[in-house]
Amino acid sequence: MNLYATDKEYKERFDYFLEEVKNDEGNKLDEPTRYLAVLSVLMGNQGICAYEEVLEKALDVLSPVQVKEMVYQATDYLGYGRMLEFLKVTNEVFNKKGIELPLESQTTTTIENRLEKGIQAQVDIFGEHMNEAWKKATVNKWLASNCFGDYYTRTGLDLKQREMITFCFLYGQGGCEPQVMAHIQGNLNLGNDKAFLTNVVLQCVPYMGYPRSLNALACINKVED
Template sequence: MRKIENNSLKMKQLKTIVIAIITTVFLGFTNDVKAQSNAGTTMNLDAEQQSIVTIASLTAKGDLENLETALVEGLEAGLTINEIKEVMVHLYAYCGFPRSLHGLRTFIKVLDERKAKGIVDALGAEAAPIEDKRTKYERGKANLEALVQAKLDGPPADYAQFAPIIEVFLKEHLFADIFDRDILDYQQRELVTVSVLATIGDVEPMLRSHMNICLIQGITPAQLEELVDVAGKNVDQAKIESAKEVLNELLESKK
């Protein structure tokens, strides 16, 4: 009788051990799935990045009515006033002062309306003073080299040989005056740039170049694909199809 009881006890203990093992394996599998799911989530543009894309695209397009909504969504996603202003300052280099100024005026309107409702939006950091003592041309060249992660000591591009002053303006103003401002980082600035170029269209070589810079700066192919899709909600389909083709060709060349 005692032997039967001992066997029964051993069976219960064995059953307990087996259940514990199965539970551990299941929990491990579940946690692994969750980890993979979370890893996939980080591949997507976050809410702030999506807002940057939408705001840049609508400003470049001049769609001020929908821009008002996008600006509110950007603020509520966590972008500061100064970050959104910087988006609009940055993009003028790619689509011109008129679009940028219209965008800024639309932003003023949105902020005034929110203030009247008692909504207080975060101002955010101002651009830090530039302490670098190098010439603006040297700073701009260094910034561009940091963007593309390569030395730029080869012969000037054809346009720079044809009109040398444009190369000076690019290095001193765009890549020094603008890119030296630390309100937005390089990734954010390139999201703005690609969004604007995809929106205005017919600038495929420059679009490809800046999509490549995005990849160099750590933006994933999946995030670039999402960028095009987000911008595509507000852009002519033909332009978006062209942007997708440029991106596909770029990614194919990386294989």
């Protein structure tokens, strides 16, 4: 899709804004973090065409494993129904670039210990009270065993990166403010501070638009205050 051929004035102005945001001295992120944030927020807002466009460039600084781990983790926050197209596009881009599939395994848990390991990941992020949270309801048990035991325990991304992309999945799709605020607190607990999360949102503005970006910034301020 060559927008310079069909929509030259628009593309010139949009590309200028991308560079303006990327190079803003007060809100910079390192390139791997910026690409992880942009790709995960595009998954959140279902921007499949933009995701493919960005992924082509992101693979210059992100490893295939990092990208795949982000896509896999989206299952729990977007659902399989909204994640699957992104997995297909990711595999297509990997094939085009000669990246051999399947990638090496990043699994660290078994069916037998996934609940235990997932609970520990929740404790590491949110605190000791999570030791008992899984007992409250069936969905809490699944959160511990599936969301955290199956995904957060995998290698390829660390817990700080996983909490950052979760924040992006959630605010990107909108309407998830309680969960957004819970994972803002999780990010803060791990050392992803207010300034960092603010920069994540600002770097994603061109791909996210202003309404949900402003909502995310409001959530950050509310949790931090």
